Amino acid sequence: MTGTPLTGDPSTLGEQPALLTVDGAVKRYRDRTALDGVSLTVAPGETVGLVGESGSGKSTLARLALGLLTPDAGTVRFAGRDPSRLRGRADRAVRGRLQFVPQHPRGSLNPGLRAGEAVAFALRLHGTLRRDRPAAVARLFEQVGLAPGLADRYPRELSGGQLQRVAVARALATGPDLVVCDEPTSALDRSVQARLLDLLTELQQRTGLAYLFISHDLAVVRHLAHRVLVLRHGRVLEEGPAAELWDAPAHPYTRALLEAATGRTPGT
Numbered sequence: 531m532t533g534t535p536l537t538g539d540p541s542t543l544g545e546q547p548a549l550l551t552v553d554g555a556v557k558r559y560r561d562r563t564a565l566d567g568v569s570l571t572v573a574p575g576e577t578v579g580l581v582g583e584s585g586s587g588k589s590t591l592a593r594l595a596l597g598l599l600t601p602d603a604g605t606v607r608f609a610g611r612d613p614s615r616l617r618g619r620a621d622r623a624v625r626g627r628l629q630f631v632p633q634h635p636r637g638s639l640n641p642g643l644r645a646g647e648a649v650a651f652a653l654r655l656h657g658t659l660r661r662d663r664p665a666a667v668a669r670l671f672e673q674v675g676l677a678p679g680l681a682d683r684y685p686r687e688l689s690g691g692q693l694q695r696v697a698v699a700r701a702l703a704t705g706p707d708l709v710v711c712d713e714p715t716s717a718l719d720r721s722v723q724a725r726l727l728d729l730l731t732e733l734q735q736r737t738g739l740a741y742l743f744i745s746h747d748l749a750v751v752r753h754l755a756h757r758v759l760v761l762r763h764g765r766v767l768e769e770g771p772a773a774e775l776w777d778a779p780a781h782p783y784t785r786a787l788l789e790a791a792t793g794r795t796p797g798t
């Protein structure tokens with residue numbers, strides 16, 4: 531963890547300068563506008579939930595936040611920097627403060643690397659000395675609730691839930707202040723999902739990291755988000771504290787999402 535101490539206490543969220551600021555972001559793919567002027571902030575220690583149906587622009591926003599894409603208009607800043615321009619040794623520390631947990635860990639983990647090696651590789655990129663890496667890998671495995679023996683397994687020898695924990699350990703390896711999670715539980719069974727969400731919550735309480743947590747499932751976001759934005763056709767339709775949105779959604783679309791997620795009519 532770098533920078534000022536973070537609390538994660540919801541009562542103080544928003545009083546600190548934002549870690550991530552997206553301002554008026556527009557992103558087009560040829561003739562298709564994926565994002566049409568989206569603004570959001572994530573404060574230190576905060577979890578911002580981003581919900582919307584498939585194709586609403588969630589992953590595009592994640593990739594902008596991570597600096598993997600640049601906006602056609604508008605700006606993206608992480609810790610005051612353009613995340614797409616974090617390069618070289620000098621920016622390594624800042625780059626490590628911004629991390630990612632993808633939807634499909636099987637696709638993002640190198641099939642030829644053992645789980646422990648994948649985490650060690652992230653440590654190496656972050657500049658952890660070779661001799662310190664084994665102990666750091668063991669500590670990270672413990673933090674994410676993985677038995678030490680699993681470090682020797684290849685991705686194909688791990689379950690979806692275990693793979694996601696490896697992905698979380700790899701993200702934690704660089705001491706992030708913000709982890710962008712793009713539908714991290716969508717490919718998991720309900721019970722495995724709940725335990726991963728509990729892990730993410732616990733890690734936040736312990737380390738004060740912030741999440742931009744993306745899901746098409748409002749019920750999942752409700753579990754851990756302090757604040758929720760509803761994205762539709764590349765625009766923010768509604769945003770507010772999770773509890774308020776849950777109890778009194780302003781927009782019929784949000785209401786429909788809630789009903790789909792819970793099977794109940796909001797406010798009842």
Ligand SMILES: Nc1ncnc2c1ncn2[C@@H]1O[C@H](COP(=O)(O)OP(=O)(O)O)[C@@H](O)[C@H]1O
Pocket residue numbers: 559560562563564582583584585586587588589590591
């Ligand atoms: N690389 C791409 N090239 C062209 N169109 C894309 C590309 N990526 C996403 N899109 C389109 O942009 C829109 C938003 O996609 P995406 O951000 O992946 O949404 P979500 O993650 O909410 O499902 C969709 O209409 C999708 O088809």
Ligand SMILES: [Mg+2]
Pocket residue numbers: 588589590712
């Ligand atoms: Mg997506």
